[in-house]
Amino acid sequence: MTRDDTPSADLDAAEFRCDHCGERFGRERGVRPAPFGDLDTTRWQRFDCPACGRRGETVFVARDAVK
Template sequence: MTDPEDTYDCETCGTSVAVADARRSEPFGDLDPDTWQTLNCPRCGDRLATVLVGDE
């Protein structure tokens, strides 16, 4: 079972997506892509969250 803290609910299609299953892309704006990634729904492609992936 997936930990609820490791899932995001897509507001567009209603799918519950585990972090491991999300599609990853570069973040919007001037955020460093080595530090931040955008998680996208694998079903509809909508943005789920932008998460810290590098060292602060």
């Protein structure tokens, strides 16, 4: 899974591309699986491909918490 050239601070507008099937999708279409281990879902989320289900990218989503 790769993210197109979008500034990391603008995750809402980020577009992902699945390296397996080529599907392009935004944050709203990405499949968010149940968290694993002690992953804090208020800070980190994983976006899996909605078309083929391949494991996607884990991204930091709590930009406001870091200043």
